[in-house]
Amino acid sequence: MANIISDETIDYVGILAKLELSDEEKERAKKDMGNMLDYIDKLNELNTEGVEPMSHVFPVTNCFREDIVTNGDDREAMLQNAPDHKQGSYKVPRTVN
Numbered sequence: 001m002a003n004i005i006s007d008e009t010i011d012y013v014g015i016l017a018k019l020e021l022s023d024e025e026k027e028r029a030k031k032d033m034g035n036m037l038d039y040i041d042k043l044n045e046l047n048t049e050g051v052e053p054m055s056h057v058f059p060v061t062n063c064f065r066e067d068i069v070t071n072g073d074d075r076e077a078m079l080q081n082a083p084d085h086k087q088g089s090y091k092v093p094r095t096v097n
Helices: 006-018 023-044 074-081
Strands: none
Touching: 006 023
């Protein structure tokens, strides 16, 4: 499968990846890409009959919980702990002039 990768393919991938490769790097990339394709060919030899397609190795379920308000709007209780408050809000020292 390694002979499928041509110099034009390497040049095109280099353009897509915005890489400037030297001739030595192009040859190494060509060899590496060929090795990847050979590995994929080896994986294609596996018997996958009866195996359901999946997107994850482990079963994935929605892990988010419902957003349920438990303490509600207890503004008065929260403001009791404030050193100073005004019109239902915390009053803090001015930070900008």
